[in-house]
Structures are given as structure tokens and as C-alpha cells.
Amino acid sequence: MRELTDRALDTAASLGATYADVRIVRRLEESIAVKSGRVEGVASGETEGLGVRVLVDGAWGFASSDQLTTAEADRIAGQAVRIARASATALRNRVQLDDRAPALGRYETPVLEDPFSIPLERKIGDLLAADTAAGSVKGVAFTESSYGAQREWKTFADSAGSFIEQVITHVGAGVETNAIEGNEHQRRSYPDAGGGWRAAGYEFIRGLELSGHAGPYAEEAVALLSAPQCPPGRRTIVLDPSQLYLQIHESCGHPTELDRVFGTEASYAGTSFLTTDKLEEGFRYGSDLVDIVADATTPGGMGTFGWDDEGVAAQAVPLVKNGIFVGYLSSRETAPRIGRLSGGAMRADGWNRIPLIRMTNINLLPKPGMSLDEIVADTDDGLYLSSNRSWSIDDRRLNFQFATEVAYEIKGGKKGRLLKNPTYTGITYDFWRSCDAVGDERSYVMLGTPNCGKGEPGQTGHVGHAVSGARFRDVQVGVGKW
Amino acid sequence: MVTERDPADRLALADQVLRLAERAGATEAEVMVTAGDSALTRFANSEIHQNVAETGTSLNLRFAIGKRIGVASSGRRDADGLRRLVETAAAIAGSVEELGDWSGLPTADAGHSGGQRAEARAAGTADATPEFRAEGARAVIAEADAKGVVAYGSFATTEETIVVANSRGIRSVEVRTNSQLLTVSMSPDGGTGYAEAVATDATTIDPAAIGREAADKARATDRATGLDPGDYPVVLEPYAVVDIMDMLGYVGFSALAVQEGRSFYERGKRIGSDLVTVVDDATDPAGLPMAFDYEGVAKRPITLVDAGACVDVVYDSQTAARDGVRSTGHGLPAPNPYGPFPLNMVMAPGSASREELIGGLARGLLVTRFHYTNVIHPKLAIITGMTRDGTFLVEDGQIVAPVRNLRFTQSYLDALAGVEAVGRERRTLRGFLGAVVVPSVRIASWTFTGATEH
Numbered sequence: 001m002r003e004l005t006d007r008a009l010d011t012a013a014s015l016g017a018t019y020a021d022v023r024i025v026r027r028l029e030e031s032i033a034v035k036s037g038r039v040e041g042v043a044s045g046e047t048e049g050l051g052v053r054v055l056v057d058g059a060w061g062f063a064s065s066d067q068l069t070t071a072e073a074d075r076i077a078g079q080a081v082r083i084a085r086a087s088a089t090a091l092r093n094r095v096q097l098d099d100r101a102p103a104l105g106r107y108e109t110p111v112l113e114d115p116f117s118i119p120l121e122r123k124i125g126d127l128l129a130a131d132t133a134a135g136s137v138k139g140v141a142f143t144e145s146s147y148g149a150q151r152e153w154k155t156f157a158d159s160a161g162s163f164i165e166q167v168i169t170h171v172g173a174g175v176e177t178n179a180i181e182g183n184e185h186q187r188r189s190y191p192d193a194g195g196g197w198r199a200a201g202y203e204f205i206r207g208l209e210l211s212g213h214a215g216p217y218a219e220e221a222v223a224l225l226s227a228p229q230c231p232p233g234r235r236t237i238v239l240d241p242s243q244l245y246l247q248i249h250e251s252c253g254h255p256t257e258l259d260r261v262f263g264t265e266a267s268y269a270g271t272s273f274l275t276t277d278k279l280e281e282g283f284r285y286g287s288d289l290v291d292i293v294a295d296a297t298t299p300g301g302m303g304t305f306g307w308d309d310e311g312v313a314a315q316a317v318p319l320v321k322n323g324i325f326v327g328y329l330s331s332r333e334t335a336p337r338i339g340r341l342s343g344g345a346m347r348a349d350g351w352n353r354i355p356l357i358r359m360t361n362i363n364l365l366p367k368p369g370m371s372l373d374e375i376v377a378d379t380d381d382g383l384y385l386s387s388n389r390s391w392s393i394d395d396r397r398l399n400f401q402f403a404t405e406v407a408y409e410i411k412g413g414k415k416g417r418l419l420k421n422p423t424y425t426g427i428t429y430d431f432w433r434s435c436d437a438v439g440d441e442r443s444y445v446m447l448g449t450p451n452c453g454k455g456e457p458g459q460t461g462h463v464g465h466a467v468s469g470a471r472f473r474d475v476q477v478g479v480g481k482w
Numbered sequence: 483m484v485t486e487r488d489p490a491d492r493l494a495l496a497d498q499v500l501r502l503a504e505r506a507g508a509t510e511a512e513v514m515v516t517a518g519d520s521a522l523t524r525f526a527n528s529e530i531h532q533n534v535a536e537t538g539t540s541l542n543l544r545f546a547i548g549k550r551i552g553v554a555s556s557g558r559r560d561a562d563g564l565r566r567l568v569e570t571a572a573a574i575a576g577s578v579e580e581l582g583d584w585s586g587l588p589t590a591d592a593g594h595s596g597g598q599r600a601e602a603r604a605a606g607t608a609d610a611t612p613e614f615r616a617e618g619a620r621a622v623i624a625e626a627d628a629k630g631v632v633a634y635g636s637f638a639t640t641e642e643t644i645v646v647a648n649s650r651g652i653r654s655v656e657v658r659t660n661s662q663l664l665t666v667s668m669s670p671d672g673g674t675g676y677a678e679a680v681a682t683d684a685t686t687i688d689p690a691a692i693g694r695e696a697a698d699k700a701r702a703t704d705r706a707t708g709l710d711p712g713d714y715p716v717v718l719e720p721y722a723v724v725d726i727m728d729m730l731g732y733v734g735f736s737a738l739a740v741q742e743g744r745s746f747y748e749r750g751k752r753i754g755s756d757l758v759t760v761v762d763d764a765t766d767p768a769g770l771p772m773a774f775d776y777e778g779v780a781k782r783p784i785t786l787v788d789a790g791a792c793v794d795v796v797y798d799s800q801t802a803a804r805d806g807v808r809s810t811g812h813g814l815p816a817p818n819p820y821g822p823f824p825l826n827m828v829m830a831p832g833s834a835s836r837e838e839l840i841g842g843l844a845r846g847l848l849v850t851r852f853h854y855t856n857v858i859h860p861k862l863a864i865i866t867g868m869t870r871d872g873t874f875l876v877e878d879g880q881i882v883a884p885v886r887n888l889r890f891t892q893s894y895l896d897a898l899a900g901v902e903a904v905g906r907e908r909r910t911l912r913g914f915l916g917a918v919v920v921p922s923v924r925i926a927s928w929t930f931t932g933a934t935e936h
Contacts, residue, residue: 041817
């Protein structure tokens with residue numbers, strides 16, 4: 001790899017690049033899809049290539065190819081320089097990177113059972129058993145179960161002398177049960193919608209005990225068909241981890257991306273209400289209980305790595321402390337603009353994409369005091385919402401609306417009857433300021449999503465969220481006409 | 483350019499993999515080769531900030547042993563890479579159970595045999611340079627500068643060769659190009675505007691016109707005021723209508739959705755007013771034409787809605803076999819648990835001018851586009867999302883003021899039923915996966931359920 005990275009960096013420099021980095025990425029993926037007891041698709045994918053990013057005259061250029069030859073490294077470096085010169089024709093502010101020492105080292109996701117070494121028959125068998133357990137419940141219309149694994153071998157080198165090698169492994173699986181009657185379509189997912197995902201090996205999949213949980217979730221999907229509609233009103237809600245993680249993702253993770261704040265995603269996903277003046281003024285993002293950190297070192301999180309894709313070491317960056325907004329997800333280009341160093345959040349979706357500021361593991365820290373069950377017991381009248389079904393938030397990350405698969409009524413500190421089609425909506429900072437309980441370590445769990453979209457051309461990110469569940473007061477639920 | 487752009491080379495590569503698959507014991511095999519050069523110049527704060535290019539080829543192999551199917555993909559074309567691709571797909575096929583209703587790969591008579599469709603490829607896109615895209619970006623920025631607003635956006639050009647070859651005789655080959663220029667303008671006084679153009683030929687896109695449209699819209703939305711949520715009649719511009727097409731295609735117009743009982747679709751069921759006719763037509767040169775789907779099956783125009791009534795849904799080979807019909811040419815790459823998808827939805831134009839559409843609102847809203855929409859209830863097609871980049875209060879047929887963005891929670895089926903006028907002008911825009919051709923529409927009632935601060 002050294003030969004290729006050196007060649008690309010040398011060529012870029014000889015053509016006028018003042019900074020260059022090169023990434024060589026090989027990605028191996030495997031997926032299994034089971035639907036209603038039959039294996040619908042098993043696929044394996046492999047891709048590799050190199051991407052060269054350069055600064056010329058203060059402007060960025062990037063080119064990539066799937067041909068790992070020195071001749072192609074020359075061509076790609078030359079193309080990147082040409083592209084950068086074209087960028088310079090519409091440049092108003094020269095790019096300045098933060099100052100840091102070259103990074104050297106190696107990182108590998110700790111894996112106990114290599115998911116790519118487990119026999120395919122066993123993985124299929126595990127998934128089929130879970131899917132069959134769900135499908136055997138009377139009243140189920142169809143089931144969908146999935147398994148996925150991804151491993152990336154990443155080499156990073158830059159013109160300052162950095163050279164990093166990383167091997168990152170992620171796995172996930174889940175079972176989804178659908179019940180349909182007339183116009184009603186209800187769904188329950190275990191462990192959560194989209195499956196449970198971790199930076200880990202197959203030991204994580206075994207630990208999910210899919211087949212043991214699938215049946216009860218399927219029964220709930222069928223029961224929802226005859227459950228009452230979740231009525232509209234202002235209610236106390238308790239979000240369990242399977243919903244709370246996405247609430248954090250959408251209403252804290254994305255708005256703290258500093259590139260969004262500076263407008264560089266404005267034409268696609270939007271900007272952010274968390275403008276830099278709010279950092280200076282100590283904006284109250286949430287209640288005193290809200291501590292949120294972007295931690296790329298959390299074990300098992302899909303946002304965990306050794307270095308980001310700019311060669312910045314993994315670190316924990318506080319975003320919200322005691323409810324006060326204190327930090328951003330940042331890069332070497334954006335951090336200096338607020339007088340800081342990069343927080344190490346630049347991540348690229350493969351060899352053919354540039355790194356963008358992405359979430360790492362955006363964690364809502366647990367609070368000593370009450371477990372999630374004890375929060376329910378402490379709630380006289382409310383709703384317990386579980387597992388995401390739908391999400392939407394405005395282009396500055398203020399007005400959100402979520403639907404969950406299920407709501408349980410809480411009366412007198414006990415979870416009671418099911419309610420179907422629950423939705424809730426609010427304004428981000430009002431919502432987080434209404435948080436009056438956060439679960440303790442006993443329900444703290446690492447979740448995440450392998451489907452975080454951002455950028456043009458589109459990139460899909462794997463991000464983590466460790467959460468324990470939380471309670472919010474006076475929230476609007478039951479939105480729209482049904 | 484070192485890419486082997488010659489489609490014949492790509493077809494030869496597919497044939498080579500097919501031979502390897504057959505030697506490895508495949509009773510049937512299908513190879514899809516996609517080879518492309520794509521580039522995107524992105525601008526923000528009225529300067530180019532990201533500028534990227536990609537050259538790559540990928541192979542997707544569907545390998546059948548009787549009714550047992552394995553799929554593998556790879557970017558490698560060297561001998562060892564091809565061998566591993568075949569071995570992986572064969573190993574998967576050897577490990578899975580039979581698909582009881584596997585009907586086999588599509589046969590040669592279903593494939594595309596008409597050669598390269600002239601409308602699918604344009605040299606102006608294939609030969610686009612970084613300088614060409616930068617010039618487009620500068621033209622948009624100049625229009626923004628002239629109006630005192632700031633430009634954000636992207637200009638993308640792609641050339642892609644698609645080859646699908648299978649052991650039952652399909653040899654479908656096409657070179658396609660597409661280009662998209664979009665921009666959001668943001669005013670210092672709070673206004674935002676949007677404009678977009680999609681074309682096979684990038685040189686037919688007028689960046690200055692796109693920049694002007696967005697900049698004017700941004701200025702028109704300066705100092706927007708709040709409006710109480712509620713039910714309002716609306717005029718939706720094409721940028722918003724495209725979302726209705728996309729979502730209904732996603733939740734309902736797929737044969738798999740019908741077979742699984744999760745679609746609203748029933749043949750003959752009325753879901754729209756008489757003014758609503760929608761066809762999926764990949765032959766329409768107004769869109770981004772494509773001759774065949776990702777199984778190599780020739781695409782056929784399919785009427786989804788005719789004068790408000792459901793007519794048909796789209797099929798791939800597997801869903802077609804289950805219903806005893808022919809594939810309509812709407813398959814996606816294997817493995818595909820999502821089923822077929824209408825990639826080229828075209829809504830029939832009406833007779834109304836923009837002024838007539840807005841003029842028909844006694845008190846309602848003009849909506850430029852939607853943002854971050856998502857399905858709440860698939861069978862009722864209830865969708866939530868936000869308005870964005872230009873929302874206006876209309877009274878007595880006249881735009882009277884910009885309003886801050888609103889959240890809606892709305893059945894798109896009810897919306898189609900409430901269409902009371904359709905514009906005569908249409909736009910070609912990017913959809914979920916393909917291109918959509920849509921007019922503006924006026925809808926009797928739209929349910930807004932929340933508001934935001936901008």
C-alpha cells in the first residue's frame with residue numbers, strides 16, 4: 001500500500017498540491033434477507049479503490065478509482081489537481097486546516113467471532129429460526145429478517161507524513177413482523193427497527209437471541225391491529241432506547257455537525273439552528289439532566305475507530321453539558337473557524353467519497369438514580385413509546401415528528417394497554433428542556449444505525465448512540481387525522 | 483481516460499463471467515456490469531467547496547443452482563477477482579434453500595434488443611469537464627450575487643454503461659448519461675429559494691436561469707411570518723409534486739407491495755380526481771430514458787392511474803411469475819427484497835397556467851417543495867414532512883406574503899383525490915431512484931399540523 005499512497009502523494013505534490021491525502025479502502029459485505037420463512041437473498045460484495053484529496057491554491061479537489069495501480073494513482077492525483085484548479089475559479093475563502101502532528105498507527109475493531117468465518121449455513125439457520133418463530137404467530141401477514149456484516153480495511157496517508165491502517169468490522173441483525181387487516185398495517189421489530197448493530201463480531205448476533213424474542217414481538221404486532229388509536233393531546237412520554245437513540249440522532253447529532261452550521265450541506269440536508277453564536281452564549285439546549293457526548297472511543301459503537309478519515313485520533317467531545325450547548329462535531333477545516341482543533345469526526349463512505357463531518361457515537365449519558373423501569377414506576381400518567389417507525393425533522397433541525405411502532409399507556413406507574421399508531425412532535429430545544437428523567441447505567445445500551453444519509457453524491461454512514469431511556473413532559477402526541 | 487468505455491468490452495466481460503459461472507455449475511446465471519464516470523461540483527456560501535470525480539466498474543452475479551440462488555458483487559475485473567466472484571456466488575447458492583416459486587431468469591425475448599437508445603446518452607454530459615461544471619456553478623453564483631443572496635448547490639454529470647447478460651440469452655446494453663443542477667439561495671433577510679434541472683444532456687441546462695429562479699424565490703420569501711397550522715387548499719409546485727409520485731411508487735405501485743397486502747392499490751379503485759393520470763414511462767424523452775431494467779428486461783410504459791382510477795402496477799420477473807404475467811421491466815439489482823419500482827413516473831399535464839392555479843385559491847398556500855418526508859401509515863399513504871424554500875400565503879388568487887415553514891401530516895391518496903387543477907407546464911426532476919416528470923397541481927385541502935421558526 002505504501003507504494004501506492006506514496007505515488008499518489010508525490011504526484012499530487014509535483015503538480016502543485018499544497019496538501020494531499022490518499023485513502024485506499026477495501027470493503028467486504030455480506031447480507032442475508034429472509035422473508036416469511038424463506039431465504040430471499042444472500043449476497044456478498046467486495047469493493048476496493050483509492051481516493052485522492054488535494055488542496056491547490058486553497059481549493060479542494062478529489063478523484064477516485066477502483067484500479068489499484070501506480071499508473072492509476074498518477075492519473076487520479078492529476079485529476080484531483082485539475083478539479084481543485086477548477087474549484088479555485090469559484091473560491092472566496094482559501095481552505096485552512098488545523099495544525100497537527102502526523103498520525104501513525106494501527107487500529108482494529110475487537111472481534112471475538114469473525115462474522116466472515118462463521119459458516120454461511122449457520123448464519124442462515126440462526127436467521128431462519130428467528131423468522132420462523134415470528135411467522136408462527138397466528139395473524140402475522142409477513143415477516144422480514146435480516147443480517148448484515150461489513151468489514152473495511154482502510155489505509156490513510158497524507159502529505160504531512162501520516163500513515164494509518166485500520167480494520168473496522170460491523171454486524172447487525174433483526175426480525176420484523178408485519179400484521180395487516182383492512183387498512184391497518186402494524187409492525188414490531190426486534191431488537192429495534194432496522195435491526196441491532198454493533199462494532200463487533202458474530203458474538204453480538206448470538207447475544208441478541210433473535211429467535212427467543214421474535215415470538216413475543218410478533219404477538220404484539222398482531223395485538224396492535226385491534227388496539228385503540230393513540231389519542232391526541234399533551235402528554236408525558238417515556239422514550240425507551242429503541243426510540244430515544246433516533247431522537248438524539250436527528251435532533252442533536254445532525255445539528256451539531258459544524259459543516260451544516262457553516263452551510264456546506266444547505267443545498268441538500270439543510271443547515272442547523274445551533275449557530276456559532278449559541279456556542280458563545282451558552283445556549284440552553286436541554287434540561288440540567290442532558291449530557292450528550294460525541295465519543296469515538298465507546299466500545300462497540302459503530303462510530304468507534306482509531307482515527308477519523310483525516311487522520312485525527314478518536315476522542316470524546318462534549319456536545320451538551322448539564323443542558324448547555326458546548327461543542328460541535330468538527331473537522332480540520334471547520335474547527336479552526338471556531339478557534340478549536342478538529343474533534344475527529346470526518347468519515348467517508350468508502351474509497352470513492354470524500355470525508356464529511358459525520359456522527360461518531362452520540363451518547364446521552366446515563367444519570368444515577370432511576371432505571372428505565374423505575375422511571376415508568378415514577379410516572380403517574382403517560383405513554384411509553386418504543387421502536388421507531390417514522391422520522392422527520394425540518395432543515396434546521398427544529399421541528400421534528402416521530403412515529404413509533406407501539407405506545408403503552410402508563411397509569412399509576414405501570415405499563416398498561418397498547419395504543420397503535422403513536423406519533424409525537426415538538427421543537428428540539430423545547431423538547432430536551434422538558435426532559436425530567438434520564439435512566440441510569442442499568443438500561444444504558446449501545447444502539448445505532450447503518451443508514452445515516454448525508455452529502456452529494458450521497459453517502460451512508462454507520463453511527464452509534466448509547467442511551468438509557470428518558471422521560472419528557474408536556475409533549476404533543478397523536479398528530480394528524482386518522 | 484483509462485476506463486474501458488466501449489460497451490462491447492463490458493459485454494465481453496459479462497460473457498466471460500457467465501462462462502465461468504456455467505463452468506462452476508450454475509444452471510442459470512445473470513451478470514450485470516455497471517461502468518461509469520461520475521463527477522459532482524458542489525458549491526456553498528457562493529464558492530465551490532467540494533469537487534469530486536469517480537471512475538469505477540462493478541459486477542453483480544446472480545448464480546442459480548436449480549432454484550437455489552446466490553448473489554455476489556465485486557469491483558475487481560482481474561482473473562483472480564472474477565474467480566472469487568463466481569466462487570462466492572456459487573458457495574452462497576450451495577448454502578441456501580430452494581425458492582419454491584423461482585421462475586427462472588428472464589428469457590431473451592424479454593430483453594432489450596433495439597441497440598443504444600439515442601435519447602439515453604448525450605455527449606455533452608459524457609464529455610463534461612471540471613471546468614464546465616465550475617462554469618455552471620459560477621453562473622448560478624453570479625445570479626445570486628446580483629440579487630444579494632448566497633448560493634448553495636451542486637452540478638453533477640454521470641455517464642454509465644449498463645450491461646445485463648444472462649444464460650437464457652438476454653444481452654441488454656445501454657450507455658446512459660444524466661445531469662442534475664440544483665441550487666438553494668439564502669437571503670440575509672431570511673428568505674430561501676430552490677430550483678433544479680435534470681437532463682440527459684448537461685449542455686441543455688441553463689445554470690443562469692436556475693440560479694435566477696432560486697434567487698428570486700429567496701428574495702420573495704424574505705421576512706416570512708408565522709401562520710397557524712390547519713387545513714388549507716394548496717398549489718404545489720413540481721418540486722413538491724415529485725414527492726407524491728415517489729411516495730406512492732414506494733408504498734403502493736409495486737407488484738410486491740400488492741402481493742404482500744401492504745399496498746393501497748386495487749385495480750379500478752379511485753384514488754385521484756379525474757385530472758390525475760400517471761404513467762411510468764422510461765421511453766418518454768422528457769425524462770431520463772432507459773431501455774431496460776436491472777434484469778435486462780425491456781421497459782414497457784405502464785399506466786398506473788388513469789383519470790383517477792388505479793390501472794396497473796409494475797413488475798419484475800419474480801413478481802410477474804407469481805401473478806402469471808410478463809415482467810414490465812421494473813426490476814432492481816439482485817438481491818432485491820424491495821420488489822419492482824417505478825423509476826420513470828410521468829404525470830399528465832393539465833391546462834392551467836401557473837397564474838390560473840394560484841388564481842383559484844381563495845385563501846390557501848403556494849408550496850415550493852417538501853423536505854424530509856416519511857411514511858407514517860403505508861396503506862393510507864399518510865406522510866409527514868416539512869415545507870421548504872418558498873411557502874406563500876395566497877388570498878383572493880394573489881400571493882400576499884411569505885410564511886414560515888409548516889409541518890404537514892397528510893394522506894397522499896386524499897391529496898390526489900382533491901386535485902382540482904393541473905398545470906400545463908412540467909418539470910423533469912430527480913426522484914428516489916430515477917427521474918420524474920410532473921406539473922404543478924392545485925389541491926382542495928392539505929393538513930398542516932405544525933410550524934417551525936423559519
